[in-house]
Amino acid sequence: MNVDDANDQARFAEVFLPHLVDAFRLARWLAGSRADAEDIVQEASMRAFKSIRGFSGGHPRAWVLTIVRNTSYSWLAKNRPAALVLTEDLDSRARERLEQTAASEDPQTPEAALIAKTEAAEVRKAMASLPALFREVLVLREIHELDYRAIAEIAQVPIGTVMSRLARARRLLIAAMQGGAA
Amino acid sequence: MNVSEQDELLLNAYVDGELDPMEAVRFEQRLGAEPALSAQVEARRALRNALRSDLGEDVPSPDLRRRVMAKLSRRGPGEWLSWRMAASFLIGAVLAGTMSVGLLNDRPGENVAHAVVSAHIRALMAPQPTDVVSSDHHTVKPWFNGKLAFAPTVADLSAQGLPLVGARIDVVGLEPVASLVYSHGKHFISLTEMPNARGTPASVENYFEHGYLAITWSDGGIAYWAVSDAAAGELESFVKLFQTAAAGS
Incomplete structure (x- = not known):
C-alpha cells in the first residue's frame, strides 16, 4: 500500500x-x-x-x-x-386512510394523547408505511435532529420542499398511527 | 385536519424551531387563542417524542465498524497498516493526546484484551465488582482454592495507596480466570491472571478498548492483564508496583 x-x-x-x-x-x-x-x-x-x-x-x-x-x-x-417508491404521491390505501381519519376526527381525543400511548411496534409499522421520501425527512429531522438547511443539503431539494415534505410526512404518520390504534 | 395549508407549514416550522423570533412570538399568540392549532402542535411534539424514543435507539451490530474497515483493507496489501491507521485515529480521539501509545493492529492478544475489558465493564455494572469482598490478601488468596487450576498471585499494595477491594472469577475463552480488584481513588483496577499457554515471558503491551486501557505482561507461566479507566500513567505505576510486590512474594 x-x-x-x-x-x-x-x-x-x-x-x-x-x-x-x-x-x-x-x-x-x-x-x-x-x-x-x-x-x-x-x-x-x-x-x-x-x-x-x-x-x-x-x-x-x-x-x-x-x-x-x-x-x-x-x-x-x-x-x-x-420497495422503492420515489414519488410523493400516496398510494390509494394511504389516501383512503388519511381521508378516513380526517372524517372521524374526535375532538374529545386529543391526537397528542393518542400518539403518546402508541406502542413502539405500532410506531415502526406506521413509519414503514410511509413512502421513502417522507421517511427520509422525518428521520433526518427527528432522529438526526438536523435543521431544514442541512436536510435540504442532504436530500438535495430546496428548503421549501423539505418543509412541505415534513409537514406531509407528519400528517401521514399521525394518520397511520391513529389508523393502527383504532 | 382543520388548519390551512399555510398554517400547517407554519406550525411545523414552529415545532422545529425554524421560525425567526418575531414570527414565533406571533405564532405563540395565535396558539393561545386557537385550540385547534395548539392541538396540532402538541400532536407533533408527541410524534417527535415517540420517534425519538422508539426509533432513536437503533444501533448497528457491534462488528459493523470492523467489517467496514476490513472491506477497505481487502482492496490491497498492507492490511495491518490500514488497521493501524484507523485504530490510531480512533484512539487519538479518545485519548485526546494525553499519553503516548504504541499503534494498534490486529494482534493475537486482542481477543483476550476484549474479554478482560468486557469482564471489567460488566463487573462495574454489577452491584459490586467482586464475588468476594476483602481487603486482606490472606483471605482472598485461599478464596480462589478449588475454583482455578492455578494459584494466582495476590499482592498487598495497600501501603502504596492501592487497597485490595476483593476478587472475582471471570471467564476468558471458556476458561475460569482470577481477577483481583484494587481501588485507586475513584477508579477500580481489575487485575486478571490466567495461565500463559505459550509459557514465554512477554514484554509489556498496551491495548485500548472503548476508553479503557489494558496493560498486559507475563512472567512465563501466568499472563497478567491490568484494566482500568484510570489515567495511563496511574495504571502503569500500578503495574510496576504489582510486579515488584509479586517478585518479592
Missing part, C-alpha cells in the same frame, strides 16, 4: 467512522431492515472512501449522510425495486 492510500484510510477513519451509527440509522429507515442497512452502510463506506479526497472539510456528518442517502436509493433500486 502506498502513502496516499494510507492517508486516505486515515482520513476515512477520521471523517466517516464517527458517524457510523447515524449512517446506520438513516439507511435502516430508508431500507426497512437492519441487515439491508448494514449492507448499505458498507457500500456507502466504499463510496466515501473513493471520494474522500474530494471531501472539502465542511460538515462531515452531512457529507456522510448524503452518501448514505444516495447509496440507499441506488441499493434499493438494484436490490429491492418493489
Whole structure:
C-alpha cells in the first residue's frame, strides 16, 4: 500500500467512522431492515472512501449522510425495486386512510394523547408505511435532529420542499398511527 | 385536519424551531387563542417524542465498524497498516493526546484484551465488582482454592495507596480466570491472571478498548492483564508496583 492510500484510510477513519451509527440509522429507515442497512452502510463506506479526497472539510456528518442517502436509493433500486417508491404521491390505501381519519376526527381525543400511548411496534409499522421520501425527512429531522438547511443539503431539494415534505410526512404518520390504534 | 395549508407549514416550522423570533412570538399568540392549532402542535411534539424514543435507539451490530474497515483493507496489501491507521485515529480521539501509545493492529492478544475489558465493564455494572469482598490478601488468596487450576498471585499494595477491594472469577475463552480488584481513588483496577499457554515471558503491551486501557505482561507461566479507566500513567505505576510486590512474594 502506498502513502496516499494510507492517508486516505486515515482520513476515512477520521471523517466517516464517527458517524457510523447515524449512517446506520438513516439507511435502516430508508431500507426497512437492519441487515439491508448494514449492507448499505458498507457500500456507502466504499463510496466515501473513493471520494474522500474530494471531501472539502465542511460538515462531515452531512457529507456522510448524503452518501448514505444516495447509496440507499441506488441499493434499493438494484436490490429491492418493489420497495422503492420515489414519488410523493400516496398510494390509494394511504389516501383512503388519511381521508378516513380526517372524517372521524374526535375532538374529545386529543391526537397528542393518542400518539403518546402508541406502542413502539405500532410506531415502526406506521413509519414503514410511509413512502421513502417522507421517511427520509422525518428521520433526518427527528432522529438526526438536523435543521431544514442541512436536510435540504442532504436530500438535495430546496428548503421549501423539505418543509412541505415534513409537514406531509407528519400528517401521514399521525394518520397511520391513529389508523393502527383504532 | 382543520388548519390551512399555510398554517400547517407554519406550525411545523414552529415545532422545529425554524421560525425567526418575531414570527414565533406571533405564532405563540395565535396558539393561545386557537385550540385547534395548539392541538396540532402538541400532536407533533408527541410524534417527535415517540420517534425519538422508539426509533432513536437503533444501533448497528457491534462488528459493523470492523467489517467496514476490513472491506477497505481487502482492496490491497498492507492490511495491518490500514488497521493501524484507523485504530490510531480512533484512539487519538479518545485519548485526546494525553499519553503516548504504541499503534494498534490486529494482534493475537486482542481477543483476550476484549474479554478482560468486557469482564471489567460488566463487573462495574454489577452491584459490586467482586464475588468476594476483602481487603486482606490472606483471605482472598485461599478464596480462589478449588475454583482455578492455578494459584494466582495476590499482592498487598495497600501501603502504596492501592487497597485490595476483593476478587472475582471471570471467564476468558471458556476458561475460569482470577481477577483481583484494587481501588485507586475513584477508579477500580481489575487485575486478571490466567495461565500463559505459550509459557514465554512477554514484554509489556498496551491495548485500548472503548476508553479503557489494558496493560498486559507475563512472567512465563501466568499472563497478567491490568484494566482500568484510570489515567495511563496511574495504571502503569500500578503495574510496576504489582510486579515488584509479586517478585518479592
